[in-house]
Amino acid sequence: MTADPDLAAASDWLLFGAVLCYVVAMLGYAAELAFGRRAPDGPAPIAGGSTDTLPAEWVSERAARRVARHGGERGWPTAVGKAAVAVTVLGWLLHNGSLVTRGLAVERVPWGNMYEFSSAVCLAAVTAYLYLLTRQPVRYLGAFVMLPVVVYLGIAGTVLYAPAAPLVPALNSYWIKIHVVAAMTSSGIFMLGFAVTLLYLARESWERRHPEVPEVGAGAASRVRFPAASTLDTVAFRVNAFAFPIWTFAVIAGAVWAEAAWGRYWGWDPKETWSFITWVVYAGYLHARATAGWRGRRAALIGVAGFTALMICYYAVNLWISGLHSYAGV
Amino acid sequence: MTSPRLSFRASLRQAWRGLTSMRTALVLLFLVAVAAVPGSILPQRPLNPFAVDRYLADHPTAGRLYDRLGFFDTFAAPWFVGLYALLCVSLVGCLIPRIRLHLRALRAQPPAPPHSFARLPCRVSAVTALSPDEVAAAAQRRLRTRRWRTRSRGGGSTASVAAEKGYARETGNLVFHVSLLGVIAGVAVGALFGYEGRAIVVEGTGFTNTAIAYDELKPGRARGAADLPPFTLRLDEFEAVYATDGQARDFRADVRYSPGLTEPDRRATLRVNHPLSVAGSRVYLLAHGYAPHIVVRDKDGAVLYDSVTPFLPQDGSFLSTGVVKVPDVRPGLPQLGIRAAFLPTVDVARDGRLRSTSPTPTAPALTYEAFAGDLGLDSGRPQNVYELDTRGLTSTGGGLLLPGETSRPLAGGATMTFVGFREWVNLQVARDPGQRVVLLAAVLALAGVVTSLRVRRRRVWVRATAAPGGTVVEIGGRSRRDADAFAVEFGRLAADLTKLLPGPVAVPADATEEMHP
Numbered sequence: 001m002t003a004d005p006d007l008a009a010a011s012d013w014l015l016f017g018a019v020l021c022y023v024v025a026m027l028g029y030a031a032e033l034a035f036g037r038r039a040p041d042g043p044a045p046i047a048g049g050s051t052d053t054l055p056a057e058w059v060s061e062r063a064a065r066r067v068a069r070h071g072g073e074r075g076w077p078t079a080v081g082k083a084a085v086a087v088t089v090l091g092w093l094l095h096n097g098s099l100v101t102r103g104l105a106v107e108r109v110p111w112g113n114m115y116e117f118s119s120a121v122c123l124a125a126v127t128a129y130l131y132l133l134t135r136q137p138v139r140y141l142g143a144f145v146m147l148p149v150v151v152y153l154g155i156a157g158t159v160l161y162a163p164a165a166p167l168v169p170a171l172n173s174y175w176i177k178i179h180v181v182a183a184m185t186s187s188g189i190f191m192l193g194f195a196v197t198l199l200y201l202a203r204e205s206w207e208r209r210h211p212e213v214p215e216v217g218a219g220a221a222s223r224v225r226f227p228a229a230s231t232l233d234t235v236a237f238r239v240n241a242f243a244f245p246i247w248t249f250a251v252i253a254g255a256v257w258a259e260a261a262w263g264r265y266w267g268w269d270p271k272e273t274w275s276f277i278t279w280v281v282y283a284g285y286l287h288a289r290a291t292a293g294w295r296g297r298r299a300a301l302i303g304v305a306g307f308t309a310l311m312i313c314y315y316a317v318n319l320w321i322s323g324l325h326s327y328a329g330v
Numbered sequence: 331m332t333s334p335r336l337s338f339r340a341s342l343r344q345a346w347r348g349l350t351s352m353r354t355a356l357v358l359l360f361l362v363a364v365a366a367v368p369g370s371i372l373p374q375r376p377l378n379p380f381a382v383d384r385y386l387a388d389h390p391t392a393g394r395l396y397d398r399l400g401f402f403d404t405f406a407a408p409w410f411v412g413l414y415a416l417l418c419v420s421l422v423g424c425l426i427p428r429i430r431l432h433l434r435a436l437r438a439q440p441p442a443p444p445h446s447f448a449r450l451p452c453r454v455s456a457v458t459a460l461s462p463d464e465v466a467a468a469a470q471r472r473l474r475t476r477r478w479r480t481r482s483r484g485g486g487s488t489a490s491v492a493a494e495k496g497y498a499r500e501t502g503n504l505v506f507h508v509s510l511l512g513v514i515a516g517v518a519v520g521a522l523f524g525y526e527g528r529a530i531v532v533e534g535t536g537f538t539n540t541a542i543a544y545d546e547l548k549p550g551r552a553r554g555a556a557d558l559p560p561f562t563l564r565l566d567e568f569e570a571v572y573a574t575d576g577q578a579r580d581f582r583a584d585v586r587y588s589p590g591l592t593e594p595d596r597r598a599t600l601r602v603n604h605p606l607s608v609a610g611s612r613v614y615l616l617a618h619g620y621a622p623h624i625v626v627r628d629k630d631g632a633v634l635y636d637s638v639t640p641f642l643p644q645d646g647s648f649l650s651t652g653v654v655k656v657p658d659v660r661p662g663l664p665q666l667g668i669r670a671a672f673l674p675t676v677d678v679a680r681d682g683r684l685r686s687t688s689p690t691p692t693a694p695a696l697t698y699e700a701f702a703g704d705l706g707l708d709s710g711r712p713q714n715v716y717e718l719d720t721r722g723l724t725s726t727g728g729g730l731l732l733p734g735e736t737s738r739p740l741a742g743g744a745t746m747t748f749v750g751f752r753e754w755v756n757l758q759v760a761r762d763p764g765q766r767v768v769l770l771a772a773v774l775a776l777a778g779v780v781t782s783l784r785v786r787r788r789r790v791w792v793r794a795t796a797a798p799g800g801t802v803v804e805i806g807g808r809s810r811r812d813a814d815a816f817a818v819e820f821g822r823l824a825a826d827l828t829k830l831l832p833g834p835v836a837v838p839a840d841a842t843e844e845m846h847p
Contacts (some may be wrong), residue, residue: 169578173603245780252772261603263614263758264526266517267377268405273370280363284356287785291352296483302360309363317370 007105010165014098019153021091022146028084031144036077097124105164112167117158122149124188144195175257182250189243194307197300200232251275274313281306350423358417369404432500439481440492443791452820455807458831462489465794468830490793502781512771518763522552526760530640532621533752536564561609562586564594568753578690583755617756619643620650620672629743640754641672648689653718663742665705667718670698696748699728702741786812794800
């Protein structure tokens with residue numbers, strides 16, 4: 001049983017195409033941010049309606065939707081931004097194709113080593129972003145999602161690249177479908193949450209330096225192209241809170257697999273330890289959001305720490321610390 | 331004026347309040363995360379004691395400091411245990427009042443509608459021909475079928491229904507936290523009553539589940555090493571399948587076993603990810619390797635050493651190294667130590683060095699270097715059976731042997747014969763009675779956290795007031811979080827409720843739009 005070289009090559013080319021699309025999309029998103037008018041946020045004037053019967057937090061969302069529907073966005077930067085979404089979707093399709101062909105080439109799940117795993121995490125992140133885009137006007141996030149995805153895929157395709165090959169016996173279990181899929185999905189979503197958190201931190205410090213600009217209702221005078229810090233904070237929280245139970249499930253599934261493979265469900269192996277640390281830090285983040293005096297900047301910093309722990313869990317542990325998870329050929 | 335006793339009690343209460351506050355819990359959580367870091371970076375005694383010894387030898391100063399701080403057994407170190415014990419206490423202290431509050435809330439009635447609906451974030455109003463009582467009754471029925479907890483109030487000219495939903499949020503939250511305590515309890519049960527051990531078993535030999543048979547045994551604290559469930563096991567054959575590039579494809583160990591101490595008679599195949607259950611314990615295949623059969627004879631031909639010695643694989647080609655220690659060659663003569671490497675497929679590299687090109691034993695060979703002198707067995711230094719301490723030894727040369735070959739005389743006229751080889755497996759035997767508790771608690775915790783993050787607690791009020799020209803119906807609601815998602819839900823609910831109202835219904839245009847998003 002060896003890898004099919006044609007399919008494997010097709011997979012590599014598809015990934016290359018996906019990265020290319022993501023780069024183009026990133027430039028498009030960046031152009032929209034650089035040259036477009038401010039993002040639809042805050043109570044833009046609602047034509048013909050009175051806003052006095054509506055709650056403030058409802059208005060912004062509602063207004064945003066209406067502005068999005070009724071031509072609040074005009075001009076070439078907006079067109080470029082929309083085109084960037086289309087290119088992202090194209091890249092996403094190619095990316096899916098890359099994973100599928102890789103899986104067909106080796107006749108197994110396409111997440112058996114760090115290269116494949118990184119690619120799948122990026123796919124999860126892009127999927128999460130596109131999904132969020134269908135629910136909320138978050139195109140401003142595009143560039144900040146594409147950037148880490150492109151960097152990540154770049155590293156995966158060069159440093160971590162591994163030729164298509166069958167699985168080592170330790171990974172040959174149906175748990176690879178459960179544990180690893182959960183881990184990849186949650187990591188991809190955490191990655192999105194991390195991007196939003198960084199944006200929040202930037203926006204929050206900008207707002208503190210410019211107290212004269214009201215948080216909402218800045219209108220045309222504002223040069224701000226991002227939503228208010230409070231909106232970003234809410235989005236970041238929702239994204240991270242969505243990923244947290246999936247990560248919890250990944251850790252539990254990992255423990256069940258560890259029990260079947262190594263005879264104990266938990267042994268403080270470096271990978272297990274760092275997944276625990278990641279879990280604890282994100283749990284701290286969720287609690288901090290609900291604690292007076294920790295909300296906002298501090299909670300966001302904990303979120304950043306959580307993503308850092310996650311990255312250590314994946315990369316530092318595999319590359320520099322030896323343990324039971326050090327099989328996944330670099 | 332307060333008595334010192336009272337102020338002592340007051341300060342105790344204050345300390346308790348401080349410990350059980352969310353802020354303290356957050357700091358403790360963060361400290362636990364940080365405290366776990368050394369456990370992942372430094373070698374850990376329970377996982378790999380030899381790596382700790384090596385680290386201590388390489389970094390004497392820092393190593394000793396780390397050792398004193400318990401960094402080589404982080405997760406059993408007093409400060410780590412203390413931290414999570416504090417976290418547990420803080421958790422319990424936080425949970426008890428919250429459980430009490432929640433139980434009260436579960437029995438409580440939804441509160442009366444606010445005096446004015448104007449401050450509610452979501453609201454619509456309509457005018458209908460129904461009487462206030464009819465409106466309230468219809469709204470209550472509909473809300474009930476949608477599983478809202480309702481209470482109607484008033485009657486006559488003004489009737490109202492209060493409805494509340496989303497108690498599951500706090501229930502889930504509490505289940506999550508109580509389940510975490512369950513996980514810890516399950517872990518404790520496992521540590522007290524379970525056991526875990528590792529043993530190397532060579533093909534053709536047996537294993538009896540007794541403390542002495544293990545290379546490494548961690549007995550449960552409450553049961554001790556003498557109390558292992560009896561069973562026997564015999565390794566008939568081990569087989570590893572490799573691809574042409576040397577990548578392993580499959581491992582299988584054919585064993586015979588028997589619960590109890592009788593001759594093993596049941597057959598089973600152990601594979602990675604497929605353990606064997608016997609006598610309430612599980613047997614796992616962890617690793618494998620080669621064990622050369624080595625015989626050392628003195629110059630008169632008397633056997634000094636005859637053993638199938640497990641060697642440790644060093645790389646993917648299964649070049650495996652091991653050590654033979656012969657302490658008593660003959661009274662008065664130096665002791666003999668042999669450092670050897672087993673090469674499954676021997677080959678000469680371009681630079682002239684020997685190497686193994688494949689893990690499959692197609693051309694096995696043994697290279698060795700012999701040493702004479704003092705093995706250091708009486709020095710009191712910890713001995714590793716896989717390493718030779720050459721401090722008191724001098725090399726007497728080495729060579730290469732094929733199966734069946736005997737070396738030239740080593741020190742004192744002794745010779746070494748490489749008879750052949752067998753394979754060994756490293757078995758892990760474990761029993762953890764707390765495991766099921768941990769799994770159940772973990773699954774409950776997951777269900778709890780999903781519920782508490784998904785469900786919103788929200789309230790809706792319907793008030794019908796008789797007025798000239800019909801009954802004015804006001805519908806309003808609020809949710810403590812996720813206001814926009816609630817707005818959508820409220821829009822649907824309000825649309826559903828206003829549909830109950832026959833007759834001339836007037837709904838503000840602004841609200842209608844939101845009702846059909």
